[in-house]
Amino acid sequence: MWWKILTDYFFSFNLAADCNAVLKALQPIFQEQGMTETVHNWEDHGYLVTYIKKNGSFANLRIHPHGLVLVDLQSYNDDMKGRQEVDQLLNKVEERMKELFHGNIKRVKRLPAILRGGVIDRYWPTADGRLVEYDIDEVVYDEDSPFQNIKILHSKQFGNILILSGDVNLAESDLAYTQAIMGSGKEDYTGKEVLILGGGDGGILYEIVKLKPKMVTMVEISFDKVASSNIDQMVIDGCKKHMRKTCGDVLDNLKGECYQVLIEDCIPVLKRYAKEGRMFDYVINDLTAVPISTSPEEDSTWEFLRLILDLSMKVLKQDGKYFTQGNCINLTDALTLYEEQLSRLYCPVEFSKETVCVPSYMELYP
Amino acid sequence: MWWKILTDYFFSFNLAADCNAVLKALQPIFQEQGMTETVHNWEDHGYLVTYIKKNGSFANLRIHPHGLVLVDLQSYNDDMKGRQEVDQLLNKVEERMKELFHGNIKRVKRLPAILRGGVIDRYWPTADGRLVEYDIDEVVYDEDSPFQNIKILHSKQFGNILILSGDVNLAESDLAYTQAIMGSGKEDYTGKEVLILGGGDGGILYEIVKLKPKMVTMVEISFDKVASSNIDQMVIDGCKKHMRKTCGDVLDNLKGECYQVLIEDCIPVLKRYAKEGRMFDYVINDLTAVPISTSPEEDSTWEFLRLILDLSMKVLKQDGKYFTQGNCINLTDALTLYEEQLSRLYCPVEFSKETVCVPSYMELYP
Structure with a gap:
């Protein structure tokens, strides 16, 4: 299953020169991983750097001039080792950023990995459109009737959940x-x-x-x-x-x-x-x-x-x-x-x- | 505020030739937007195509040979117009994919936009590490005590929520x-x-x-x-x-x-x-x-x-x-x-x- 990790670093810097300093500080971390680098410089909108690994993984490093650095990783590793490697990489990024800004970082946010393309879909937005991940571990029933798609998915905490055309209907x-x-x-x-x-x-x-x-x-x-x-x-x-x-x-x-x-x-x-x-x-x-x-x-x-x-x-x-x-x-x-x-x-x-x-x-x- | 939309298309194709067909079918949609294209071909791992727009937005198109196409968009538009443009783009991608595969698509999943780098952070994972977006609309209190970070955030449905060191503690x-x-x-x-x-x-x-x-x-x-x-x-x-x-x-x-x-x-x-x-x-x-x-x-x-x-x-x-x-x-x-x-x-x-x-x-x- 493919997964994606989104990490946000939120700083207070305002100069294009700082964008460059962030880029210079983080480059070695990705290069050490044997990743191929492609840099795009918008000048007034900062940088997008794409790092590509031989195994099909890649990372996006987006540096915004108003003080926001976004790191997105997309990988196919369903083993713990792959996950640990990613954690280590992100830890290094975090460390380097703290060094660079002498700890003056407003927010560091690492979101849980988003699992994509798997047999089990765990993401069922709420009626008001918010993203929610359920603890689904099994597809129990998945059929199309003439009127709608009917899914019954098993959740560890809610029991079986009835989902009609993508809307959570009722759980046990x-x-x-x-x-x-x-x-x-x-x-x-x-x-x-x-x-x-x-x-x-x-x-x-x-x-x-x-x-x-x-x-x-x-x-x-x-x-x-x-x-x-x-x-x-x-x-x-x-x-x-x-x-x-x-x-x-x-x-x-x-x-x-x-x-x-x-x-x-x-x-x-x-x-x-x-x-x-x-x-x-x-x-x-x-x-x-x-x-x-x-x-x-x-x-x-x-x-x-x-x-x-x-x-x-x-x-x-x-x-x-x-x-x-x-x-x-x-x-x-x-x-x-x-x-x-x-x-x-x-x-x-x-x-x-x-x-x-x-x-x-x-x-x-x- | 920056946001990111993740969209997954899940197909049943197995040939490298098909990867190329997907690329060819989708290229014009992004090019019409005046986006600059960079193609990376892994041969055995499919394609990563990066599309860059002049305004700082960009898109990743990841085509996997086992039949999974991932489209990720990252933008800075807090207006409805920008959102509508993205919706239209994704609708076109979906249409083109359905044409290409004669409707034979196992799953199309478009996740709600993930908002990043804003004053308000809406993402507070559960104790077992699942991603959950809350309906936070206001930061009421945000202080660091000698022991922990203390946040009180307002949720439309839960009232004020006390969050200690990133863990949801109690809501009204x-x-x-x-x-x-x-x-x-x-x-x-x-x-x-x-x-x-x-x-x-x-x-x-x-x-x-x-x-x-x-x-x-x-x-x-x-x-x-x-x-x-x-x-x-x-x-x-x-x-x-x-x-x-x-x-x-x-x-x-x-x-x-x-x-x-x-x-x-x-x-x-x-x-x-x-x-x-x-x-x-x-x-x-x-x-x-x-x-x-x-x-x-x-x-x-x-x-x-x-x-x-x-x-x-x-x-x-x-x-x-x-x-x-x-x-x-x-x-x-x-x-x-x-x-x-x-x-x-x-x-x-x-x-x-x-x-x-x-x-x-x-x-x-x-």
Whole structure:
């Protein structure tokens, strides 16, 4: 596997002459390694020096005139020896820089190596676009359904993680998410009629069935209206095999004593229920997160969300409750918009929200 | 601020001829940008092509013969326009690659930009060495005490975060940590004698004082025996100003009705208490995490930990309880060693453990 180490040295110098001094000080360290040097001098933008090794490794040394020196190494060594050599090289660079600037260095930052091109991809950005490395050690399931790519990856600390089209959906550690969307333990589901929209990982279904409801109906929509949602048969197939801590045995059959799973488009199902006057005590929408887009007029996903909301209200008993997830707490615009959508419903609703720590999301979710 | 975008294209090709085809296909895209090209051909290790722009930006195109193409861009544009240009460039590369391989690409991965050399450093690796980007938007406090560097950084979702010598210590969102180390709400502190070792952020002190204890004594050791610990006056100064959600007003004075804070080395204090026969119902050790090192014989930190443990047991009432934190759940070797240390104490102890999700740690902590 190829990896890349990024190291930053942050100084206070301001003269082109200093750029040259840095170059002169560091050159011998790379040359000792038998690396071939190519120097580019921008004059007003400092230096880029490329060092190339015979084994295919290379280093970029970027010296900026305002006092920033960046060293990037790219190597293919999956042995400890190669890693140690790189550490030694960087230690030497650090030492030399401290000598040169008499310890007057504002910041030295060495980032963990970024592993690239391996079988296992450990980098799954958060909903607000931050880089996060997971402790993935195994690809458990990796299939393309007609709607999305479905991955189940094993994390040492979170257990198996369901990733749909690149978005972290749920890990076996995330009972907190399931509990939150069920009302944080404050609801009594005994003898109740419950409708779950989405929920293909089976987590909500499994937890509610334990609470002796009258009937739980889970509708797995089966079209790709929503970019990323846990909604297809192949999600169920993957989860019932590999997310058993989340779903138990509840997905082994699509029908149980007090539950049924319909692999159907939820829109016509909701319309039919509304027409028949079939009413629920709880509707739990686990179809998708609040869309990240903040231009609802242009975005059909918002329209779709509003449609689902409207239809859900029509099948909800007078004193019924509707639960859904929000999105990453940092996407405040999207969350505010979602609250605005609530005020546009055909009937007035009251709502409250709650923030929860979902371990595998590595961010807070309202 | 300088930033770097890493993009990986992962193909299935195996011939040197294919490397050349990739090079030929992608060259025009970079040349159109007015970039100067330098090609290095390893023959058996593929190509490294460096593209340099007049404004100081540059790109590395690394083509590996086993079917991996890496594109790294380094730029200084903090405007949206620069970012959009880079996105467009990468879109073109992706398009061209899909054409060339008729869509037969195993993986395309574009990582979020890594921001470097800025005032704000957003990258704080986890205890087990994984790269994590926090949503830091402000440096609130940044001082060097005689013992360590103390940073308090503001995160949009976690509030202010205390970082000691580069290790994330506690965020204002992390009441869960404080509650866990206090016994997860199962303990009755009313009228009790409590000793806190460390705890300079004031979180534990603040929470216990609310529970009407008889007396809480917090000892802040004042030497640098432990590499990273929340133990000095400057930590207290920073926290009482900037971590008020954690510590309330409890650090405004070092003495209150039912508590006192001693800025002293805890070892002689513990020895004195042991000699005087001063006994506590609870000892809470928040001095430091379990050391990461797994060679306790060589490591004086383990010895130090054992000394603290031994002395703590001496000032603990017969039915008293000792609470401490563990470390990241992935550092299983270190945790096992810690449990072994417990069995080496001068008196036999019973212990239990619990895993908790600490929001800002982005990992599970036993």
